[in-house]
Amino acid sequence: MPLANARAICPQLTVFDADEAADAAALNAIADACDRFTPLVALDGPHGLFLDITGCVHLFGGEAAMMRLVCERLTAQGFAVSAAIAGTAVCARALTRQLHGRIVRDGGEADAVRPLPVSALGADAAITGGLRRAGLKTIGDVAARAPHEITARFGADFTCLLQQALGQGDAPISPRKPLPDYIVEKRFAEPVATAAVISATLSGLAQMLVAAMAQQGKGARRLQACFFRTDGAVRAIAVDTGQPVTRAEVIDRLFAERLEALSDPLDPGFGFDLIRLSAGRTEIVVQQQRDLDANVHDNDELAALIDRIAARIGGRRVVVHLPQDSHIPERAMLAAPAQQHLAAAMLAAWPSRVEGEPPLRPLRLFERPEQIKVIAEVPDGPPARFVWRRASHAVVRAEGPERVAMEWWRCQGEMLTRDYFRVEDEAGLRFWLYRDGLYDREIVQQQGVAVQPNWFMHGLFA
């Protein structure tokens, strides 16, 4: 209906622009809140949700009670809700389009959807229009035709949809979040808000989780605590560990670190009425023999320390170093997150130093080489004097060049060969600098004018 017609019918009409992003965000928030009923929640845009309640119903006192609970919670927040329970997702969706609160028994799908109009199927507007023009008003009318006729006219997808609505086939929903391996949760009759209760609850949950995992010899690599507020907001806090965790105290301590370091602290609002702890990724724990040599124990302690630091400041800020097969100084080393790569880093093979030689690589390396001004006695010789960070240095000793060619098989643009020099200035400071480009080959005269090469400061020796 055009807006002008609507205004003519109802002059007091208030008009808003559609805000699809806000709608999607609201739907996501509702889906978060529905996580409390089942871990399998799927979005059905633009305004629907699928909840797979297989195996969860008894926790809420039956299907009818569960549906009432879901609807009450959402209605209390000001949403208009239409819900249905059926054996297939498409059947349930078709029912919600027409009437609220239907619960279809197994095998009763076909009877339930037959009287519904074809628009309830949620097919394309073209298909719905086509069906109506063909005189097929209800789903029962369509189902009465031979399937090959429907397929020939409206495509196999629609036939499939129709069969699912009639309960003759089923397609799995695609949940928003992967199903965690273990879930433990605690519900509160009265919402809780104090930090003491929250941490005590987490401790209790951690013990339950560890007990559940221990039965199958598992340890958690990724843990998530979800805090469900009474007003529907959900806060999820995840912690990753480098080694499988099998002790409740460790889980406790990791979450204590994480909660303390949150940039926006946990806001209990009017209180949490459900706290859930889940192990998203688990591994089989290999029990290691503790020998008198404390090496194994030390490695465990180091891994635990890394986990704690990572929980507080983020896993990417705790790094170990892996050698790379490259002769370019800045590419010779890769910083990798310590939680995942600690074992690899401990076994890495680094190039060994040359005995009797002074250090040939600087101790501190600038990520971006800094440009310097250089005076050299001979064009391709070492510098005699240079200016770095506005301070002038006279070179007393120099060694070089050490020529480093760029990796032509990797870089796209033209990269110049570098000539590195190790120099010491009159104050005893030792530097590593390089000239970008080779004379006469890469730095050539342009229209008879000599081009000055660029010099860079790349590192500092101890």
Added chain:
Amino acid sequence: MNGARVSTLATLRGRIGRIESAGDATTPARVALGHAEADAALQGGLATGAIHEVFAAAGRQAAAATGFVAGLAARAGGRRPLLWVRQDFAEVESGALSISGLGELGLDPRALVTVRAADADTALRTAADALACDALGTVVLEVWGQARQLDLVASRRLTLAAQLSGVTGLLLRVAAEPQPSTAETRWIVGAAHSPPAAAFSPWGAPVFDAQLVRNRHGPVGRWIMEWKCDECLFDQPAAYPRPVAAAPAHRPHQAPARAPQRRAG
């Protein structure tokens, strides 16, 4: 009255002596640095399970101070893991720690774990945590600039953690002025000239002009120290013609009450 004052002083001295000896009981372990004079001043070597501060003599001496800290860490930590806590800004200002450079100094890059802390607060907190973990050999805390967080309280906390676990803590401070702290030793380090050598002979081994300006259990001093990359210890440079300024005679060291007094030579 005079007698009463003397007895008060004696009581106080006795009390301080008891406090200090209680602290001493937990920190007996020392590792020799290799430099004979420095070891003598340090009563046998660098105390492990304590905090040592290394200041760069100037902003551009950051690399020299880093090299000195790496040397101390190698001596104190042995083959145990080294945790290097670094403030992000230090990397911008004085360059990132190069692992191949660390390997060239004779340290084992496999034993290094780096923590990149966003600010001084986080770095301090992380270092305090790490010092409590006895699986580590050494913890290096690198902070750029005059951080007000590193006050006497923070320093005391670090010292206590180090004493309990036996992990050695090294503070690397660049562009900062020394403040009161509970550190065992405090060094001001700059680069020194490479010793003169014949043409075409290798030069450029790390040589430091190390000034020990605070030593809780011995005299202070100033030495030219060379880090021997192959042997992994400090030593006197082979031939060093320039005389080194003697330690100031007017600054007595703070020795424990029971130890015999020694003057810096």
